[in-house]
Amino acid sequence: MQRIVILNPKGGSGKTTLAINIAGYYAHRGEQPVLMDYDPQGSSTRWVRRRATTLRPIRLITAYERDSRTTRAFQLRLPTDTSRVIIDTPAAIDARDMAELTRAADKILVPVMPSDIDIHACARCVSNLLLVAKVKRDDNRLAIVANRVRRNTASFVSLQRFLETLDIPLIATIRDSQNYTRSAELSLSLHEMKSYQVSDDLPQLQQMIDWLDLPTKRQVPHLPLPGPLTINASTAATAATGIL
Numbered sequence: 001m002q003r004i005v006i007l008n009p010k011g012g013s014g015k016t017t018l019a020i021n022i023a024g025y026y027a028h029r030g031e032q033p034v035l036m037d038y039d040p041q042g043s044s045t046r047w048v049r050r051r052a053t054t055l056r057p058i059r060l061i062t063a064y065e066r067d068s069r070t071t072r073a074f075q076l077r078l079p080t081d082t083s084r085v086i087i088d089t090p091a092a093i094d095a096r097d098m099a100e101l102t103r104a105a106d107k108i109l110v111p112v113m114p115s116d117i118d119i120h121a122c123a124r125c126v127s128n129l130l131l132v133a134k135v136k137r138d139d140n141r142l143a144i145v146a147n148r149v150r151r152n153t154a155s156f157v158s159l160q161r162f163l164e165t166l167d168i169p170l171i172a173t174i175r176d177s178q179n180y181t182r183s184a185e186l187s188l189s190l191h192e193m194k195s196y197q198v199s200d201d202l203p204q205l206q207q208m209i210d211w212l213d214l215p216t217k218r219q220v221p222h223l224p225l226p227g228p229l230t231i232n233a234s235t236a237a238t239a240a241t242g243i244l
Helices: 015-028 043-049 095-102 116-131 154-166 178-186 202-212 233-241
Strands: 002-006 033-037 059-061 084-088 107-112 142-149 170-175
Touching: 002 015, 015 033, 015 043, 015 084, 015 107, 015 142, 015 178, 015 202, 033 043, 043 059, 095 116, 107 116, 107 202, 116 142, 116 154, 142 154, 170 202
Parallel strands: 002 084, 002 107, 033 059, 033 084, 107 142, 142 170
Antiparallel strands: none
């Protein structure tokens, strides 16, 4: 079983977009993915619950909910045939929550948008992952995904220059496409849409999937998943305004 964590404390970076498309891809491929939603906004949860019953199933765990009638371990239990767990994290998590979420992760994806605010937030996120969560660059667990990119723009050039300084792989460049908006509205992943509609977007997604399928360079312990995350109010306000 592989655990994939999608993380960036900056709101609006595209975490849910990646999470639903990764889960949809593995379901379309015939695997048994679980989408675990830690974000109180519940966007991933709504997407899964609206999916047509004719599609291959994606199991859902609403990790942001608290249920006093059951233990936390029971609420977060995974079906025995689970092949992938895709974890959609909330905005405004602090460094300690990052460490908790990523310590058992096989792969960690950090989406970043091509703007000065997002680049600054990404730098801070990566710093916390390396210094606080103790993620090592050479473990092949951590990668960047550039999201909603328009090539040949000044903002994309700035993003490329920034990413070159991180010494962390940029595994995919997701173009600014309305297909992602449509897929969210239809509760489909891009791989479940008509191929002629998404032919320009699938190669970039496939680059990300190819990296996810690569082995890590260390044995990741299968530790219990954390309970609901406590979001600091001031941090949440910062994430909401995008000023870090």
